Structure formats: structure tokens, C-alpha cells
Amino acid sequence: MSKIEKKQVVIIGGGASGFFCAANLDENKYNVLILEQNSDVLQKVKISGGGRCNVSHACFDPRELVNFYPRGNKELRSVFSRFQPGDMMEWLEKRNVEVKIEDDNRVFPISNSSSSIINSFVNEVVNKNFEVKTQQSVQSVIKENNRFLVKTKTDEFVSDYVVYCTGSSPKSLKILEQLNFKIIPLVPSLFTFNIKNETLKDLMGTSFLNAEVSIPALKMEESGPMLITHWGLSGPAILKISAWKALELAKLNYNFEILVNFLGINISDAEDLFKAFKENNPKKAIGTSKIFDITNRFWHRILFVSKINLDKNISQLTKVEIQLILENLCAKKMKVTGKSTYKDEFVTAGGVDLKEINFKTMEAKNIENFYLAGEVLNIDAVTGGFNFQACWSEAWIIAESLNNLN
Known part of the structure; x- marks a missing residue:
């Protein structure tokens, strides 16, 4: 029996959503490449919570959890019903990252160091033999014959699937506008x-x-x-x-x-x-x-x-x-x-209009095999680990959706 050829996934953005998505993808089905424009990955995770990483919030009922999201609360209800803070805590503890719930219900690693979280993600990605390329600033994404051509300043990559997790930089939203996504103008939140x-x-x-x-x-x-x-x-x-x-x-x-x-x-x-x-x-x-x-x-x-x-x-x-x-x-x-x-917790309201996304899979409605997660979407929360939890849950759903494809 011939070996099944792996499909290619390019994840644009080596932050919270991008890395967590890669960490959950099936290495037997996919070759994965993460493209990060900075010289280091997971930068926001590193500085979150004063370097301790406020990884989530101990609110385990999706109906209650969505009340912390000024934008995205309706759409996230189904997302959190499939992967919520308790699932994230379990995911980490299975990888020997113990977490604690503080008096205000914020969740941190027991180590009080964001490196515990970062290492767990990086180890998963390395163990799956996925590739990470830094200092790769994506200039455009073009769909050609059911595949994607991802162009950076120095390289071109062809992919079967794109996962777009760039955060809310205006440049990354311009690329999406070129793909006919409706963008809600950015304003500061928090x-x-x-x-x-x-x-x-x-x-x-x-x-x-x-x-x-x-x-x-x-x-x-x-x-x-x-x-x-x-x-x-x-x-x-x-x-x-x-x-x-x-x-x-x-x-x-x-x-x-x-x-x-x-x-x-x-x-x-x-x-x-x-x-x-x-x-x-x-x-x-x-x-x-x-x-x-x-x-x-x-x-x-x-x-x-x-x-x-x-x-x-x-x-x-x-x-x-x-x-x-x-x-x-x-x-x-x-x-x-x-x-x-506000310090390192700075987030924005605005981004991709949520009507453009199928929240069962996080796939774009107008472009097949193109997925989005994280701050690039018009979703944001109050401070306390909620913004990260949205990233983890959305990224997990993308990975599950891709893993379940025939």
C-alpha cells in the first residue's frame, strides 16, 4: 500500500493562535510551516501577565464565559462549548505544565513563568517535525487552482491550506481586504x-x-x-x-x-x-x-x-x-x-467581520481551505486571560477541523 502524501498547511503568524493550532495538527496528515514576521515567536505569550503568562480564566461554563467578550460573545458560545478553559488546563497538564487558579480566577502556570507555556507549544511543534521560519513578512496570499501561493519579501510558498493568525496589524488586514474580506476598522480596547x-x-x-x-x-x-x-x-x-x-x-x-x-x-x-x-x-x-x-x-x-x-x-x-x-x-x-x-495586555476591537467566518470550523465562508483565528478577528475581551482563551479555542477548532478532513 502506497504511503499517503501529506498535505501542506501554512500558518501565517507565530503567535498564540498559530502555534497552538500547529501543536494540535496531525503530523501524519500534514506538513506544517509557520511563518513569523518577527525574529522570535510567541512574543505576546512571553510578556503576558508580567512574564508569568495569564494563560486563561477559571470560568468553565460557556454561557458565563462569553459575557467577558464585548465583541464575539454570540459566536464564541459554540466555540467554547467544544474547547473551554478546563480543556486548556488539561491540555497543558498532560504535557507536564501544571497550572494554578489564583484568587481572582486567573490561571497561571505554577512556575510563574511564561516559558513553561512557550516550551510546551514549541516542543509539540518540534516533535511533529513542523517547520518554523522567522523574519518572514507575508506580502500577499493568492489562491491558484485550489492551492495558495503565499509570498513573503524573500520567498514563495505553495500550500493546500492557510491558517491566518497574524494579530491585528493593519498590514495583515490589508492582505485580507485584497482577498475581499470585510474589515471592521480597528480601535484600541483595554x-x-x-x-x-x-x-x-x-x-x-x-x-x-x-x-x-x-x-x-x-x-x-x-x-x-x-x-x-x-x-x-x-x-x-x-x-x-x-x-x-x-x-x-x-x-x-x-x-x-x-x-x-x-x-x-x-x-x-x-x-x-x-x-x-x-x-x-x-x-x-x-x-x-x-x-x-x-x-x-x-x-x-x-x-x-x-x-x-x-x-x-x-x-x-x-x-x-x-x-x-x-x-x-x-x-x-x-x-x-x-x-x-494598558501594558502588555493591549488588544484592539475591530478586524475581520465575524459574518465572514464559519465558527464550526473557523474557515472563511468566501475562501475554501482558508482559516482564521486570534486577534485578526473582530473579537476581544476584558483583561484576565480571556483573550488568550479565545485564541486557544479557535486554534483548536481549526486543528480539529483539518484533522477530521478525509
Whole structure:
């Protein structure tokens, strides 16, 4: 019996989706070539989570999981029903990469090093004798007689199947436009708010466990941990709101008003706490009064912007002064005047229109044997391992689809 000739797969992009797809392809059926334009592969995986690699999130119900995706939630429901965070954790542990679930449900390798994840992917690809070529910038993809001609600056490759996992670079999207894909314009998602406000001045690093942030103009509110940075405000509460309202905030040119509740409790509840403390400690100086769960530095800053002397006796405060303190704590208006991308977690909204994709296989509807996954698609999530999980799940589905072809 003659040996079955292997088909050729070219994976464009040596990042999370591309490598995980290759790691799951059947080496008995396919020769696989990964083309990466940079000098190193898996760069985003390497720097994710401060180098620890936030590989996924411990949410195992697809119906709940999709709620973390501002774009793609409907389409990902079926994807996650086939490969979800529990499957990814099992995949890694089968390859001797132990993972842990942290208190906030983010999943990391026990080693606290992204190299554990990278090595598991690279080892799979090497063991299958697949080829990886770096510094190969793809210039065009042309379909000819049921095969693809992939041109880089220096080479040409012929392939039976193409897996397109380039991330959201404008150049890679232009190649897709030439193939008649509909592209949704790119805008940043997951960014911090630039704010110049006396309340935040010189308080970089001050954090709040459960703040509430709303954008009145967009009728949007989020809650969660928040952090004062050198530029303004960051942390999950800010990042979530930036992701869910990425398109609207781009239209506002990142100039808008926010309402911040640093305490994360109703202003009337804060008033009750204040009054109770005042009754029990009538002779206490306001500057040394520990009424709320905030740092002394921030408390003093609130008193400063409220124009109240730190040495003033708490029983001497007027109703107007108390109300001003409470408003600065629970309903502080601030003007956002720009954005900063969030460290290494930067992602974009926009990319290939999801109507172009068959999510049962991740194959393009308009080009047979052409598959797409990862950030090139108009799918993005809040921070916490969700963006990587979409990459793993989509890439796994492509590999399964190809492996099951006759």
C-alpha cells in the first residue's frame, strides 16, 4: 500500500493562535510551516501577565464565559462549548505544565513563568517535525487552482491550506481586504484613562478594592479594583469599561466625563458610616479619623480638595462640609482627556467581520481551505486571560477541523 502524501498547511503568524493550532495538527496528515514576521515567536505569550503568562480564566461554563467578550460573545458560545478553559488546563497538564487558579480566577502556570507555556507549544511543534521560519513578512496570499501561493519579501510558498493568525496589524488586514474580506476598522480596547485632577495628584499606586466608575454620556457603569497611575486611572474597573465602550469612546476622541465612587458604596451608606463614627468619636481630629477603608494619604487628599483642615475636630464639621467630603469620595466628577494602552495586555476591537467566518470550523465562508483565528478577528475581551482563551479555542477548532478532513 502506497504511503499517503501529506498535505501542506501554512500558518501565517507565530503567535498564540498559530502555534497552538500547529501543536494540535496531525503530523501524519500534514506538513506544517509557520511563518513569523518577527525574529522570535510567541512574543505576546512571553510578556503576558508580567512574564508569568495569564494563560486563561477559571470560568468553565460557556454561557458565563462569553459575557467577558464585548465583541464575539454570540459566536464564541459554540466555540467554547467544544474547547473551554478546563480543556486548556488539561491540555497543558498532560504535557507536564501544571497550572494554578489564583484568587481572582486567573490561571497561571505554577512556575510563574511564561516559558513553561512557550516550551510546551514549541516542543509539540518540534516533535511533529513542523517547520518554523522567522523574519518572514507575508506580502500577499493568492489562491491558484485550489492551492495558495503565499509570498513573503524573500520567498514563495505553495500550500493546500492557510491558517491566518497574524494579530491585528493593519498590514495583515490589508492582505485580507485584497482577498475581499470585510474589515471592521480597528480601535484600541483595554486602555487606561488619562486624567489631570487634583484628587489624584501624587497618589500613584493608590488602589481601591471595589470602586465604581460610570460614563454618564454613555449610560455605562463598571465596578471592580481601581488604581491611581501617573497618568490617571487604571485597574479592572477602568479596563472593563474601556473594552465594552471601545467604539463609543473612540468616537468621543477619548474626551469625556466620568463619575467615580472610590468607596464603591452608596453615598447614603457612606453618610451613615460617617455619622456613626462622629457620634462615637466626637473629639477626634478629622485628619486622624479612620472612617473608610482607604489609605491615609488618599483620605488627606480628599480633605484637601474639600478644603477642610486636618486638625479640625470631627464634631465641628458642618453638614455642607460632610456632604462635600462624601461627594468627593462617592460621586467625584472627572474629565478624561486621553488614553494610554494598558501594558502588555493591549488588544484592539475591530478586524475581520465575524459574518465572514464559519465558527464550526473557523474557515472563511468566501475562501475554501482558508482559516482564521486570534486577534485578526473582530473579537476581544476584558483583561484576565480571556483573550488568550479565545485564541486557544479557535486554534483548536481549526486543528480539529483539518484533522477530521478525509
